[in-house]
Amino acid sequence: MNWKKFFIAFIAAFVFIFIFEWIFHGIVLKETYAALPPGLMRPAEEFMKHFFHWLVLGQLVFVFFFTMIFASFAGGGGAGAGARYGILVALLGFGANLIQFAVHPLTTRVLGFWGIGGLIELAIAGAIIGAIYKPSSHTTT
Amino acid sequence: MKRFIVAFLAAYIFIFFWGWLLNGVLLKDVYAQTPNLWRSQSEMMSLFHWIIIGQALVVFAFVMIYASGFAGGGVIAGIRLGILLEIAAIGMRMGFYAVQPFPGNLIVYGSVGGLIEMIIVGAIVGAIYKPGAPSFPPGPS
Numbered sequence: 412m413n414w415k416k417f418f419i420a421f422i423a424a425f426v427f428i429f430i431f432e433w434i435f436h437g438i439v440l441k442e443t444y445a446a447l448p449p450g451l452m453r454p455a456e457e458f459m460k461h462f463f464h465w466l467v468l469g470q471l472v473f474v475f476f477f478t479m480i481f482a483s484f485a486g487g488g489g490a491g492a493g494a495r496y497g498i499l500v501a502l503l504g505f506g507a508n509l510i511q512f513a514v515h516p517l518t519t520r521v522l523g524f525w526g527i528g529g530l531i532e533l534a535i536a537g538a539i540i541g542a543i544y545k546p547s548s549h550t551t552t
Numbered sequence: 553m554k555r556f557i558v559a560f561l562a563a564y565i566f567i568f569f570w571g572w573l574l575n576g577v578l579l580k581d582v583y584a585q586t587p588n589l590w591r592s593q594s595e596m597m598s599l600f601h602w603i604i605i606g607q608a609l610v611v612f613a614f615v616m617i618y619a620s621g622f623a624g625g626g627v628i629a630g631i632r633l634g635i636l637l638e639i640a641a642i643g644m645r646m647g648f649y650a651v652q653p654f655p656g657n658l659i660v661y662g663s664v665g666g667l668i669e670m671i672i673v674g675a676i677v678g679a680i681y682k683p684g685a686p687s688f689p690p691g692p693s
Contacts, residue, residue, distance in 0.1 A: 436651075450588040453653050462650040469646030476640035480633070484621040499617050503637070504644070506609030513602040516591050 413547040417482050420543035424536045425474040431535070432470070435528050443524065448516050477536065482544050493541020497533035504529050556615060559680040563673045564611045570672070571607060574665040582658050589652065611673070618677050630678020634670035641666055 436444075444452055453462060481496050488496075505526045512522045575583070583590060591599070618633055625632070642663045649659045 448588075451652065453651055458651055464650075465646050466650035469643045469650065471643070472646065473640050473643030476636050476643065480617075480621075480636045480640070483636075484629075484633075496617070496621070499613050499620065500637075500640075503610050503613035503617070506606045506611075506613060507641070507644075509602045509606030509609065513599040513606070514590055514596055516595075 412482060413545060416544045417478060420482070420540045421475055421478045423543055424478060424539050425471060427539055428470055428474055428532065428536055429467070431532050435524075435532070439528075440521070440524055443518070443520055447518065447521070451516060474536070477533075478540050478544070481537065481540050482546075487544075487546045488541055490538040490542040493537040493539070493544075494534045495537070496541070497535070497537020498530060500537070501530045501533040504533070555681050556619060559618075559677045560611055560615050562680055563615065563676045564608060566672060566676060567607050567611055567669065568604075570665075570669050571603075574669070579658070579661055579665070582655070582661060586653070586655060586658070589654065614670075614673060615677055615681065618674075619681060619683070625678060627675050627678040630674035630676070630681075631671050632674070633678075634672075634674025635667070638663075638667045638670035641670075 458466075477500065481493060508522060508525045508529070511517060512519075590596075614633075614637070617637075618630060645659055645663060645666075648654065649656070
């Protein structure tokens with residue numbers, strides 16, 4: 412494992428995911444979430460005061476292991492391989508979203524946005540990781 | 553391709569029954585404590601096909617990721633992929649905990665159940681799937 416490249420890829424992907432999710436969930440989908448049944452989402456003030464750190468911690472955990480999987484087993488494939496890996500993880504996540512839709516009172520609009528947003532987000536995050544991470548090279552002369 | 557389909561079907565059958573046991577039996581009383589977060593039983597049953605499709609998508613993506621980057625590693629590599637993907641999923645679950653009023657114990661039970669599920673799915677896929685040529689160039693771990 413090339414740890415220096417790993418950490419650069421991890422930080423770059425985390426910064427992208429943090430900003431993307433803030434724009435996507437905090438701005439683009441704000442009205443859509445407001446139309447959901449009362450009690451399904453935490454009130455904004457409660458989220459900001461008491462739960463925001465869970466969101467950041469969760470993103471850190473997700474991106475760390477998302478990067479780890481690529482670097483451990485598929486590193487060196489470049490941005491294209493990274494994007495393909497991101498799309499596969501997004502498909503897995505969308506499968507989980509479909510199950511959530513069946514059991515939580517979410518709308519098809521939320522489900523559709525999550526599917527499209529997740530695909531764009533993880534394809535780009537995967538491409539970032541693929542472009543940055545390179546396996547350690549041992550050259551002999 | 554044949555082994556891909558057999559691995560997919562075997563993992564899908566396991567995940568279907570595990571999902572039913574964990575969510576439909578073991579955690580039933582925990583879910584009952586937060587009725588505002590869930591659809592009614594009859595509504596869930598009318599959307600049951602989305603659970604089937606969602607589980608199929610999760611398993612399909614898992615086998616695709618395994619076949620792309622982890623092929624040839626057998627049961628241990630499958631388990632390793634399952635663990636890494638589930639820890640990434642725990643990160644996502646922490647994000648949902650931040651924005652939706654889930655009780656903390658439900659997040660913990662769901663994460664433990666998810667870890668067991670993904671370890672077994674990884675073992676099943678790793679035991680059955682045998683590689684052709686990997687799509688990702690395998691990197692040193």
